[in-house]
Amino acid sequence: MKKKAHQNPIAKQSPSFGKLLMPLIFLALVVFSCTHSKQQSNQIRKNNALKNTAKTETFQEIGFLGEVKKREWNSFLQAVRNNIMYSRREARNISFSLYQPVDGRMQPIWFERFKDKAAHNYHKEQEYFKNAITVIQQSLTGEAHSITLKVVDGLSATVPKAAHQPEDSRHVIVLFDVKSEKRTAFIDAMAAAAPLSRSAQGNLEFNLYVYADDTNKFVLVEGWQTVADHERQLIQDHIKRLNSTTKDFFVSNPLDTRWVLKDISQ
Missing domain, CATH: 3.30.70.100 (Alpha-Beta Plaits)
Incomplete structure (x- = not known):
């Protein structure tokens, strides 16, 4: 009587095992591809955001206030300095200064910089700015004028x-x-x-x-x-x-x- 050849149970199951393995490999490739594409998309969005940030222009304005009434000088200074103090604390303010000619003329000049126009618009909505404008208008003998500037x-x-x-x-x-x-x-x-x-x-x-x-x-x-x-x-x-x-x-x-x-x- 012939001996039956010894059969490997694992080899006997390998065809069905392969059928199970292939879909898993395919699924893994799909997941990897989707993840990689998502990462690329995120990187593109970040790069575009950086480009857009780089293109954003800062906002600069220089202002000539003209002659301030002598009797209003102290109240003018108090209001404008208060505005400058709080403006400098704004997150998107770059600088804000008030100058006076060294010869003592009461003809102040202001210069302000913000990170963008939106930041300046936010600044103009603040109460300390509105209060300063009210006092300035009451203090001047004429009209102030300003010049918007670019870098x-x-x-x-x-x-x-x-x-x-x-x-x-x-x-x-x-x-x-x-x-x-x-x-x-x-x-x-x-x-x-x-x-x-x-x-x-x-x-x-x-x-x-x-x-x-x-x-x-x-x-x-x-x-x-x-x-x-x-x-x-x-x-x-x-x-x-x-x-x-x-x-x-x-x-x-x-x-x-x-x-x-x-x-x-x-």
Whole structure:
């Protein structure tokens, strides 16, 4: 009698085992593919969000308040300083300052920056802003006017450093009306001077902005820890080069629209 060949029970079951295994592998591949696609989609959304954030423009405004009535000066200062104090605490405020000409004229200038226009709109909804506007309107002999500004392409604006003693600091604001054919050369000259001024002793800021509604008009905002720091800047070689290079660039004399100021924000 012949012996029956020994049969492997596992081998006997392998065809049905394979049939079960294949769907599981397929399911795993599908899950992996879906997960990978989801991760890619999330990364694309993040990248798009970063791109959109990068394209968001900051909001800048410089304001000329004109003459403040002498009898209203103290109440004016109190209201505006209160507005500045709370505005600086807003999450999307970059900076906010109030200046007065060093010769004592009661003709203040304000300068404010926000991370975007929406942040500025939020600011204008606050009670401290509305209260300040009411007092300002009562304090002025004439009408205030403001200029909306943009950061110059290729020349980033830095956040101003805090002065050690604001009452001893020196600030300068200059308006430039540049000939259209000299616009690019003017920006290049300012871009060359900016890093040297920003790294100079006592510098708080050296930022150039362009009018939002006129690409040939610019505003330079400078800040220095002390008067001596500013005066030292005026005799530096890079400032002499800047003045020499740009002397014929302007429609009108920038010295006629230049203010030497002290910080009265607090």
